[in-house]
Amino acid sequence: MSKILVFGHQNPDTDAIGAAIAFAHLQKELGKDTEAVALGAPSEETQYALDHFQLEAPRVVEKAGEATDVMLVDHNEFQQSIADIADVNILAVVDHHRIANFETANPLYYRAEPVGCTSTIVLKLYKEAEIDVPKQIAGIMLSAIISDTLLFKSPTCTKEDVNAATELAALAEVDLNEYGLAMLKAGTNLSDKSAETLLDLDAKSFPMGDKNVRIAQVNTVDLKEVFDRQAELETTMALENTKKGYDLFLLIATDILASNSELLVVGEPKEAVEAAFQTTLTNNRALLKGVVSRKKQVVPQLTEAFSN
Amino acid sequence: MSKILVFGHQNPDTDAIGAAIAFAHLQKELGKDTEAVALGAPSEETQYALDHFQLEAPRVVEKAGEATDVMLVDHNEFQQSIADIADVNILAVVDHHRIANFETANPLYYRAEPVGCTSTIVLKLYKEAEIDVPKQIAGIMLSAIISDTLLFKSPTCTKEDVNAATELAALAEVDLNEYGLAMLKAGTNLSDKSAETLLDLDAKSFPMGDKNVRIAQVNTVDLKEVFDRQAELETTMALENTKKGYDLFLLIATDILASNSELLVVGEPKEAVEAAFQTTLTNNRALLKGVVSRKKQVVPQLTEAFSN
Numbered sequence: 120m121s122k123i124l125v126f127g128h129q130n131p132d133t134d135a136i137g138a139a140i141a142f143a144h145l146q147k148e149l150g151k152d153t154e155a156v157a158l159g160a161p162s163e164e165t166q167y168a169l170d171h172f173q174l175e176a177p178r179v180v181e182k183a184g185e186a187t188d189v190m191l192v193d194h195n196e197f198q199q200s201i202a203d204i205a206d207v208n209i210l211a212v213v214d215h216h217r218i219a220n221f222e223t224a225n226p227l228y229y230r231a232e233p234v235g236c237t238s239t240i241v242l243k244l245y246k247e248a249e250i251d252v253p254k255q256i257a258g259i260m261l262s263a264i265i266s267d268t269l270l271f272k273s274p275t276c277t278k279e280d281v282n283a284a285t286e287l288a289a290l291a292e293v294d295l296n297e298y299g300l301a302m303l304k305a306g307t308n309l310s311d312k313s314a315e316t317l318l319d320l321d322a323k324s325f326p327m328g329d330k331n332v333r334i335a336q337v338n339t340v341d342l343k344e345v346f347d348r349q350a351e352l353e354t355t356m357a358l359e360n361t362k363k364g365y366d367l368f369l370l371i372a373t374d375i376l377a378s379n380s381e382l383l384v385v386g387e388p389k390e391a392v393e394a395a396f397q398t399t400l401t402n403n404r405a406l407l408k409g410v411v412s413r414k415k416q417v418v419p420q421l422t423e424a425f426s427n
Numbered sequence: 428m429s430k431i432l433v434f435g436h437q438n439p440d441t442d443a444i445g446a447a448i449a450f451a452h453l454q455k456e457l458g459k460d461t462e463a464v465a466l467g468a469p470s471e472e473t474q475y476a477l478d479h480f481q482l483e484a485p486r487v488v489e490k491a492g493e494a495t496d497v498m499l500v501d502h503n504e505f506q507q508s509i510a511d512i513a514d515v516n517i518l519a520v521v522d523h524h525r526i527a528n529f530e531t532a533n534p535l536y537y538r539a540e541p542v543g544c545t546s547t548i549v550l551k552l553y554k555e556a557e558i559d560v561p562k563q564i565a566g567i568m569l570s571a572i573i574s575d576t577l578l579f580k581s582p583t584c585t586k587e588d589v590n591a592a593t594e595l596a597a598l599a600e601v602d603l604n605e606y607g608l609a610m611l612k613a614g615t616n617l618s619d620k621s622a623e624t625l626l627d628l629d630a631k632s633f634p635m636g637d638k639n640v641r642i643a644q645v646n647t648v649d650l651k652e653v654f655d656r657q658a659e660l661e662t663t664m665a666l667e668n669t670k671k672g673y674d675l676f677l678l679i680a681t682d683i684l685a686s687n688s689e690l691l692v693v694g695e696p697k698e699a700v701e702a703a704f705q706t707t708l709t710n711n712r713a714l715l716k717g718v719v720s721r722k723k724q725v726v727p728q729l730t731e732a733f734s735n
Contacts, residue, residue, distance in 0.1 A: 220530070229537050
């Protein structure tokens with residue numbers, strides 16, 4: 120019999136990979152034959168965290184293939200999941216996003232909470248099951264919380280995330296702030312990446328109204344460095360729209376030190392973007408003051424604008 | 428500000444009403460301004476349980492109306508929910524069914540487990556929150572577990588349901604088996620009901636393939652009593668199909684003592700029903716040996732048949 124595959128979303132971020140490793144380990148301790156896998160290679164930020172805690176990157180898969188049973192972490196929407204998600208049996212989901220484009224034929228275990236990071240929920244599951252979190256796994260879970268909450272600066276961050284991170288930092292034996300800043304900075308190295316790679320680092324697709332919207336986000340400590348390449352980025356976004364059938368492509372470049380984002384938009388309808396953020400695009404761009412969270416400060420606002 | 432409405436599915440059964448009462452009370456203890464309501468009047472079984480534990484039936488509502496925030500128990504599919512479900516903000520779901528036809532714009536609290544009864548999960552939530560279950564509420568939660576698991580005979584019943592029921596029976600100060608049988612029998616009084624009422628007692632709609640399937644279930648201690656009225660039932664089912672746009676109407680009459688069900692089918696495609704249960708309909712009927720659970724022994728099999 121095949122192992123139960125445990126994985127996060129496509130274009131995995133640190134939580135998609137960290138929560139998969141942590142939840143697969145917990146389920147193994149509970150007697151399930153699980154394997155953490157990933158729907159893509161780790162980002163530089165995630166690789167930094169894996170290296171720091173001496174963990175192997177999970178095997179990259181595109182399809183469940185032989186495996187008939189899967190567990191999802193950090194996502195639920197089918198278009199963000201494994202290619203053959205509609206053909207497998209979903210045993211469990213642990214997530215902290217909206218629920219949409221998701222369905223099962225059978226009852227399942229589904230645990231979602233409106234907190235900043237899936238790994239915060241996974242820590243709760245370890246406690247409920249009275250299983251100890253090993254040091255290395257505590258480290259990757261901590262990294263996931265730092266990544267998702269931008270070191271607690273994101274409006275998605277809750278008290279539970281801060282408490283979980285503090286507890287995990289002690290288990291992982293690192294200084295939370297020092298390690299956190301170093302890890303986030305490791306993920307901001309964009310200069311040596313092609314526009315195509317940069318736009319795919321942390322990108323998700325969302326059906327909104329009858330449109331297909333692609334939203335990519337990159338973290339930076341230097342917005343200017345990103346927008347020096349605006350022309351190249353726009354050309355690539357237009358090309359992706361054509362190739363992949365997106366109607367609208369948004370790039371959110373987030374300044375992790377100032378906690379603002381600069382938006383770049385290619386495609387239509389741009390009015391929906393302007394309505395969502397009550398702004399006017401100039402040269403396809405707009406500064407979004409205080410916006411750092413795609414999940415809380417971008418997707419709901421855009422969804423609302425598309426429903427009007 | 429309006430209260431947060433907490434409710435189970437349309438045509439409420441004992442779990443839909445019991446879990447709503449129990450979860451609303453828990454949330455109130457946790458500081459939320461909740462009100463348990465119901466999307467229909469209690470069945471005779473549920474009324475027996477409410478009377479036994481001296482609880483008021485929840486107020487019946489059709490729309491959330493003024494209330495903008497809601498919490499769902501014992502269901503998630505929008506077509507089984509409140510009429511204006513798409514216009515309200517879903518804060519939480521506690522359920523034990525498949526997930527389908529459900530979506531939110533925002534992250535939420537979602538707790539589903541593949542156990543026999545929502546009230547079993549709600550008891551776990553009381554424990555996690557370290558809140559005591561009052562005697563009356565323990566009684567209605569116990570009733571919900573007895574109802575959903577047919578006093579532990581349903582294949583949906585898990586060890587967790589049995590443990591929860593045993594614990595709740597002690598809190599409610601009743602003899603589990605004696606009370607359980609009396610309550611189940613109170614729900615089998617079908618003779619004085621019109622065919623229309625009988626078919627609506629515990630009925631749910633499911634989109635399957637491109638068809639709209641209605642599945643009603645009644646409990647009885649005398650299958651003959653139900654099928655003496657076959658002609659009248661068939662006429663009413665055909666009428667409902669026309670009126671409400673169902674393609675296929677299934678009535679599952681469950682003998683709660685023998686743990687079998689007799690199926691009555693009106694509409695098309697009947698081949699899907701025959702394929703799902705590997706049976707041949709005779710006079711629109713088939714005996715389904717050992718089948719007592721719509722959720723586990725009917726819906727997945729039909730869904731599978733419709734996907735082929």
